[in-house]
Amino acid sequence: MSETSEISLTPSAAARVxxxxxxxxxxxxxxxxxxxxxxxxxxxxxxLADEVEADDVATVRDGVTLIVDPMTLDLVRGGAVDFVESLGGAAFQVSNPNAASGCGCGTSFSI
Structure with a gap:
């Protein structure tokens, strides 16, 4: 496992996790x-993961660890995982600067 600042976890997401x-x-x-x-x-x-794998890249906030594999990091580098509550419901969302476009539900994207 290696630590990174290339993806982050917001305080809201850390609290929810x-x-x-x-x-x-x-x-x-x-x-x-x-x-x-x-x-x-x-x-x-x-x-939720039981363990951090050897090739995982991790970031920690408020005692919560966010892990991604190296291939995923290439697609979300510079992004942030947030937890958002709205009238439409509550969900984890990724703010991904690498995404060229996304869908209305916020769960899929294209590069």
């Missing part, structure tokens, strides 16, 4: 991955 992890009795480790698919070409996938 900590609350979810505590409720589920897991470690506060959030994995962000990018998969092919979605309405714009790529889609974000979030999930």
């Amino acid at each position: 900590a609350a979810i992890a505590e409720r589920q009795g897991k470690k506060p480790i959030l994995r962000l991955a990018v998969d092919g698919g979605g309405c714009a070409g790529f889609q974000y996938r979030f999930g």
Whole structure:
């Protein structure tokens, strides 16, 4: 694992991950991955991780670790993971400066 400042976790996202992890009795480790698919070409996938893998790149905020694999980091470098609550619901969102376009739901993007 290596530490990076090339992707960040907002305080809101860190607090939400900590609350979810505590409720589920897991470690506060959030994995962000990018998969092919979605309405714009790529889609974000979030999930709690049990451990940090050797090739993961990590950033830590308020005791919460955000991890990405090297391929995902190439697609989201310079971005931030946030947790946003609105009238439409609550969700993790990625502010990704590498995305050329995205979809209305905010879960997929294209480069």
